[in-house]
Amino acid sequence: MNNKIVLGLIFGAVLGAIDGATAWFTPDVRSMMVSIxxxxxxxxxxxxxxxxxxxxxxxxMQWGIVVGSVLGLAFAYAVAAMPSDNGQHYYLExxxxxxxxxxxxxxxxQKMGTPSPVKRSS
Amino acid sequence: MxxxxxxxxxxxxxxxxxxxxxxxxxxxxEIGRGGLGVxxxxxxxxxxxxxxxxxxxxxxxGEARLIARLEHPGIVPVHDSGALPDGRVYYAMKLVAxxxxxxxxxxxxxxxxxxxxxxxxxEALAYAHSCGVLHxxxxxxxxxxxxxxxxxxxxxxxxxxAGTPAFRAPETQLDQRSDIYALGAxxxxxxxxxxxxxxxxxxxxxxxxxxxxxxxxVTEVLREIxxxxxxxxxxxxxxxxxxxxxxxxxxxxxLLWLLAxxxxxxxxxxxxxRL
Numbered sequence: 001m002n003n004k005i006v007l008g009l010i011f012g013a014v015l016g017a018i019d020g021a022t023a024w025f026t027p028d029v030r031s032m033m034v035s036i037x038x039x040x041x042x043x044x045x046x047x048x049x050x051x052x053x054x055x056x057x058x059x060x061m062q063w064g065i066v067v068g069s070v071l072g073l074a075f076a077y078a079v080a081a082m083p084s085d086n087g088q089h090y091y092l093e094x095x096x097x098x099x100x101x102x103x104x105x106x107x108x109x110q111k112m113g114t115p116s117p118v119k120r121s122s
Numbered sequence: 123m124x125x126x127x128x129x130x131x132x133x134x135x136x137x138x139x140x141x142x143x144x145x146x147x148x149x150x151x152e153i154g155r156g157g158l159g160v161x162x163x164x165x166x167x168x169x170x171x172x173x174x175x176x177x178x179x180x181x182x183x184g185e186a187r188l189i190a191r192l193e194h195p196g197i198v199p200v201h202d203s204g205a206l207p208d209g210r211v212y213y214a215m216k217l218v219a220x221x222x223x224x225x226x227x228x229x230x231x232x233x234x235x236x237x238x239x240x241x242x243x244x245e246a247l248a249y250a251h252s253c254g255v256l257h258x259x260x261x262x263x264x265x266x267x268x269x270x271x272x273x274x275x276x277x278x279x280x281x282x283x284a285g286t287p288a289f290r291a292p293e294t295q296l297d298q299r300s301d302i303y304a305l306g307a308x309x310x311x312x313x314x315x316x317x318x319x320x321x322x323x324x325x326x327x328x329x330x331x332x333x334x335x336x337x338x339x340v341t342e343v344l345r346e347i348x349x350x351x352x353x354x355x356x357x358x359x360x361x362x363x364x365x366x367x368x369x370x371x372x373x374x375x376x377l378l379w380l381l382a383x384x385x386x387x388x389x390x391x392x393x394x395x396r397l
Contacts, residue, residue, distance in 0.1 A: 025392055061376070093391055100384040107376060 004113035008052025009045050011108045016044020019101050026093065032085055043079055047071045047102050048109065055109040064110030065103050072102015140177045140206050147175055147214065158182050158277070159210075163217060166201070173201060174217040177210055186213035189278050192253060196246030198266075198274045218274050223265035227312050234351070236312040237321075239265070241347055242273035244305055248340040250278070251298050258296055260304035261289040262311055292331055298340070299333040305343055306336070320350050323359035 020040025023029050029036060051068045058064070076098025080091045138160065142149055147164040150172070154161040159178025166173050178185070186203040190213075193199070203213035221229075223239060243265055247257060257264075258279025263286075266274045289311075291303035306328025313321055324346045330336045337343045346356045353373030355361060361369065371378060 022388055025388075026395065065376075065380075093395075096387045096391065097384060100380065100387055104377070104380045104384065107380060111377075 003052075004055040004109050005049060005052035007113040008048030008050075008055070008105060008109045010048070011105050012044035012046070012048020012051070013041050014044075015101050015105060016041040016047075019044065019097055022097070026090075028086065028088075029084060029090075039079060043075045043098070044101065044105065047075055048105050051102070051106045051109045052113070054106075055113070059110070061107065061110050064106040066106070068106015068109070069099050069103035072105065073099040075102075140175075140210065140212065141208060142175075142206070144207070145204060145212075146202075147173070149175070158185065164214070166214065172217045173214040174198075175212055175214050177206065177212045180205070180209055180211050183211045185278065186211070188255060189213075189215070192250055192255060192278070194246050194249040196242050196273055196275055197250070197278075198276055218266045218268055218272075218276075220266045220268035220272070220274075222263055223267055223273075223308075224262035224311070226267040227262060230314070233314060233317070236314070237347055237351065238271075239267060239273050240305070240309045240312050241344060243275055243308060244340050244344045244347070246273075246275040247301055247305060248344065250275075251301065251340055256296060256298065257301050257304065259286060259289075260301055260308060261286045262308055265308070291333070293333060297333070299336050299338075302328050302336050302340055302343060303330075303333075305340060309343075309347075318350070320356045320359040320361075321347075324350070324356055327358040 017037055017040065020037035021033075023033060023036045023040075047068065050071050051064065054067045055064055073095060076095040077091075079098070080089055080094040083089055139149060140162070142164070146166055146168040148167060150163040150165060152160060153163050153174065159176050159182065162175045162177065164173055164175040165171070176185075183203075186200055189197065190200040190203070198215045198218060201214045201216070203211065205211050223243075226239070227236060243260070247260065250257060255278065257275065259277060260275070264275065264277040266276060268274065289304045289307040291300035293300060306325045309321070310325035310329065313325065324343065328336055328343055337346070346358060349356045353369055355366070355369070
């Protein structure tokens with residue numbers, strides 16, 4: 001369970017689900033809560049997977065946060081680019097929190113879990 | 123004829139100077155003087171390198187054998203030992219180019235660096251204890267900090283060494299806990315004015331008058347220092363709730379900032395929609 005990729009997936013799922021759940025505060029999209037939460041959880045897991053993989057390769061808090069936030073922003077853009085059921089795009093509402101959630105996932109994957117073992121040449 | 127003090131001192135030095143004829147060493151200068159003997163810088167003519175040569179009375183010959191048993195990066199390695207024509211014994215060891223720890227601390231290094239030095243001393247001490255060897259006279263004057271940050275514990279004591287009052291445990295029967303007392307005293311010495319109370323508490327516990335109240339092993343002292351460095355609560359210090367919150371906030375500063383940023387973004391978006 002100390003694997004950074006597994007931890008990234010878990011953190012990404014939890015934070016993505018929480019982020020998706022905050023859509024409840026936007027009355028326009030309350031009817032789409034389930035699909036928003038599923039999509040947000042899946043987005044978080046993808047960011048967590050890639051951030052965890054990066055954290056196994058590079059041991060740097062700064063770069064972990066940068067990569068996590070860039071990934072969060074990129075996936076949030078991909079989600080926001082898809083029009084919602086009412087035909088509207090919520091770029092700001094999805095990308096801005098997605099950016100910060102990505103940064104948090106990047107931070108957590110750097111801080112927790114064990115890095116990949118050092119390979120020694122014989 | 124009366125001789126002046128300076129002439130008498132010079133004569134004493136000349137008489138004290140070891141006769142190294144028949145050895146592979148040529149004497150350079152005196153670099154230190156302790157209770158057990160005098161340390162000189164010397165040249166090892168066979169290997170063409172400078173060494174530290176400790177010359178002492180034959181009764182302390184066991185010291186070389188004692189140190190030679192200890193192989194650790196924090197303990198000065200012994201290269202060679204022998205006897206002089208006048209009956210005194212000597213041993214040659216690595217000549218450490220650096221600063222005595224008390225002088226190093228006087229240079230006001232940052233807290234993290236002070237703790238690093240104490241931690242290294244503790245590592246060497248823990249190793250020696252695992253070999254069944256006590257230092258008996260641990261103090262900053264017996265620790266050298268090298269030019270590249272290396273730390274060496276010197277002057278390992280032998281039976282009968284009294285120790286230095288400020289760093290000596292009060293008990294007469296010395297054991298590992300007496301060295302732990304001295305390590306605590308070294309930590310206390312290394313701390314700057316206004317040091318965190320948790321560190322003062324660690325030093326205080328190590329320096330308890332009653333050996334049973336001290337840490338049971340040097341490794342426990344080291345673990346406490348590491349806990350402090352990691353921002354975790356130390357066992358020796360009971361924090362107030364406010365101190366606990368501050369320590370938690372300091373330890374998780376980045377995460378708290380990120381969570382605050384997330385909350386801020388959500389807050390702004392929530393109210394921006396209502397405008």
